Structures are given as C-alpha cells and as structure tokens.
Amino acid sequence: MQMLAKFLRAVLKALANPRLAAGLVIVVLLILIGVVGPFFVDVRNADPISVKTNLPPSPKHWLGTDSGGRELLAVIVVGTPQTLRMGALAGLIGVLIGTGLGLIAGYFGGWLDRIISAVTDTMLTIPPLAILLVVAAAVRAINVETMALIIASLSWMYATRVIRAQVLTLREQSYVQMARLSGMGSFRIMFREILPNMVPIAFASLVGAVSAAILSGMALEVLGLGPQNTPTLGMTIYWALLYSAFSRGMWWWWTPPMLILMLLFVSLFLISSALDDFANPRLRSAK
C-alpha cells in the first residue's frame, strides 16, 4: 500500500514535467486511434477495392479514398496500431537484448566486457539501413512481426552502452559490495540488486529504441520493402508516392499518415528527452 502511494506520487511528480506530459498525452491519443477507431469506422474499408477510388474528403468518406480503393480513415485506424505494434515489439526486444548484454559487460568486466563493447561500438558505426536492406530484400514475404524481428536485431546497441555505463557505477555502490560480501551469487546480485535500479534508465532507452525502430521500419516501407498487404503508415506513404499522389494533388492521401508519423516521432522524442533529464541531473540543474 505504502509502495503504491509512493509510486503514484513519483508518477504525479514526473508528470509535472510538461515535455513528459505532452509526449505521453499524444502517444495515448495515437494508441486510442486503434482502440476506439474500429467502433466508429468500418475497418473492412481499409482493404483494396472496397470503396470508389480517388475521392476527395466528403461527409461520406471523411479523409477521402486512394487510388487502390481504400478509405483513408479506415487505413489510418488500421495502420496506426500496426506501426505502433511493430515499433513497440522491435524496441522491446532490442532493449531486452541490450539490457542483458549491458549487465553482463558492466558487471563482469574483463574480456567479456571488452568483446561486448567492441562489438557494440563496431555495430554503432554501421548504417542500420545497409544491413536492413540486405536482409529485408532477401526475406521476400515480410509481415509486421518479421520486420520487427529484423529491426530488433539492429537496435540493441544504444541500450547496451547506456546500461553498461550505469552498471559500472552501480557495481561499486556499497549495497552491492555488501551483497557480495554476504556471499550472494553473481547472478542474484545482478538480478535482485542491480537490475531493479536499472528500470528507469532501461525505460528511457526503450522509448528511444521504439522511436528508432519505427524510423527504420518507415525507411524499409518507403523503399517498398515493407509488408505489402498491411496498410501501415509507412506503406500508405509509399503507395501514395508510387501512384504520384503529390503531383495529382491528392493531398488527403499522404498528409494524414505523415502528420501522424510526425506527431509520433515528436512525442516519443519529448518523452525520451524528459526521461533523460531524470537520468542525467547535470542537465536538469542547468535549466
């Protein structure tokens, strides 16, 4: 009970940060599109050839229709949660791998640390798109889940770095040394003593990883390597450009997915920069 009250107070205090609050509100609203939307919009209209093509917005089709015969409001309702799911899945897997590697590298040190750090630094200088391309072009039939897996395999490096640095300082804390002196095993110390203190910073890197994953996914999608039968936001932009919606003046086709993606990136950035302030007190005191 006391724990819960303490937790709630911490959450309320955190929400006083305008950037965190604004970012969270936007993300929740975007999640709601997929949750509430299907009750008001017929999602079957997101499939090709279900409505008349190339209609501008009207009372019947609020956001108009595209050249493939999809209603764009339905596309947004179906596509937004798909994009969010892909990003969340890839980000979560990436951060889990990163946390594991960071814990091992930071806690054990020595040659394990040297290997993990060298691999992490090496991977960080590789443009992620280069590897994603080769993999995505080889795996032909791609869906949202496989895409998330491919992207996750390249999004663990930042988390590894951040977690490792944090473990290096925590390892020398007196409570960890006490645990070691009392004969606790390495793995118990890592999971029971160090890991719980890592949750805020892991969460901060999760937000960054989700944002990076959505960015990578969008890059694959606009190059035509995305899931061909799922109307994610990136695929909608790809189709709009493929059917030259720009020069045909069909602004209603590409503006909604672009606006939602921009809102998503800005809100995730606001959240992660606010969380960074909590993790990095030097910046906080400067403001």
Next chain:
Amino acid sequence: MTWSYVLRRLAMFVAVLWLAVTVNFIVPRMAPGDPTAAVLEQLLSRGQQVQGAADIVASYRARFGLDDPILIQYGRYILNTFRLDLGTSISYFPQSVSRAILGALPWTIGLLAVSTAIAFLFGSLIGALIAWPGSPRFVKSFAPFLMVLSAIPYYLLALVILYVFAIWTGWFPLGGAYTSQASGLSFSNLADLLYHAFLPALSIVLAGIGFWALGMRGAMVGVLGEDYLTLAEAKGLPPGRIFFGYAMRNALLPQVTALAIALGTAASGSVLVEVAFSYPGVGYLLYNALRSSDYFLIQGVAFFLVLTVAVSVLVLDLIYPLLDPRIRRQ
C-alpha cells in the same frame, strides 16, 4: 598519437567491413531457395529482353561456384569484394555493380558531406549560443523549435519541403541534379547544380541541425561550470574570445565523437532524401535496384554505404587525437 590507439581504430575499421561482407555473404544463403535461383528466375521471366542472358547465368554459376565447400566460397567472396568485384547489375546491364555505384557515389558524398558539415557547424554554434548566458534572449527561444525539428526524420522533412517548395510554389525543380547535359565547368552549370541540390541539402541540414544544437547545448552547460572559464573572465579576456577559444572549443570535443556515430544515421537518412528528390546518388540507384529486384546491386549499395561511413569514421578517429591532447598522452 599512440600506436595502440591507431591499431585499435584500424582493427575496428576492418571489423566493420568484415561484418558487412559477411552479412552480404550469409543472408542470401540463409534465405529460402538457392542463391542463384532468384536471379535465374528473374532472367527467365524477362526472356529475350536481356541480351546475353546465357553469359550472365554462366558468370553467376562461376561466381558462386556452388559445388565448392562453403568456406572456400566465403574466402572467394571476401577476396572479390576486396577487389570491388561485386557482380553484374541486372537493371544496369552490362554495367558492373561497382561501376554503377562509383558513378553515383560522388553525388551522394557531395550532398552528404556538404550538408552534414553545414548542419554540424550551424547546429553547434546555435547550441552553444543557447547555453551561453551572454547571448540575446531570442536565441533561447530557438530551443523548443530545434527540439521538434530534431525529432522529425529526414525523409518526412524532405517530403514536406518537396511539396512546399517544388510542387506548391514551384520555386525549385522537382528532382534530378541538373537540367542540361552540358558538361564543363561554367558558372551557369554550377548555378544549375546548386539550384538542384538546394532542396535535398536543405532537408538534410534541417533534419540534422537540431540534433547538433541539442548536443552542443548539453556539452556547453557542462563546460560553463569549469574553473578555467572563471579564470578567463577574471583575467579580463573579451567575451568573444572566451566563447570561441575557451568554452566552445572544449564543448566541441564530444560533438566530434557524436559525429562518428551520427554519420551512419545521416547516411541512411540522406539515401531516403535522394529517393524523395530523385537525386542521382546511391540512394536513387538503390531505389531502382529494389524496384527491379537487382539483388547484387542492392548488396553493393549496402556495402558501399558501410564503406563510406567506415572510412569517414576512421578519418575522424585519426583526427580526434589532434583535437584532444588527452588521448594523445594516454
């Protein structure tokens, strides 16, 4: 500069390239089906359209040497990549992959280098001014705007810029890098090049500038608390000299480190910007390769992307000790 530092950086450079080659080697072999099957299938579907289809098929068979043990294939693949022999392009046949890429690479490097340099310099300067207590008030009001800008990806920004400045107002060309085929170095040709490169460059600069400004602000805040700044002020040095020579110079060091890491993202981003503006660099080449499933060309572009970034990172890493004496003495 110590030798171990140089050797470590060189080892990392080699490791990056080795990783890229290995991914290129392994991935197609892990995909379902024979590695040549996809290519053969495609050639068959084109039938007569490809001149000398039999030649390509033969060259592919010889190239893969599918009966050899996998390790020999791997060794040969590394050797071939090292000699920049990346196979024959299908969509640009009979051009080799390396030739097609080498023709496009200058455009990409030019665009990427110039716009990243501009974004880095201006972003760092703006970030330093935001953190500097003596700068005018309105400079501080840039901060939230820059934050929003740094969050929006290259590609989306490029599409917005393309729509507003090329389609809606028609002030700038829709795409391409030049209007006439007229070669030679004349003033009007140069102006034409700049005119075409302006919007793609603007996208890359705008997308990058916020990142550098925010990073610089953070680094500057750290430097501003140092004692040597107080001493410089007590000595009565002019504020301009303190700002550039004492504060900014030290705050720039972590920015250079960040540059090495951010280059990969910038390269990926500018590839997409090229696609948006049909700019004839490797990004556009890649887009065409993807549309015609030209797998060797896709691999080649990926490899050159890694190579370009790895070379730039190596150069940055080797320059870094000259900027930061602490590393030299380590």
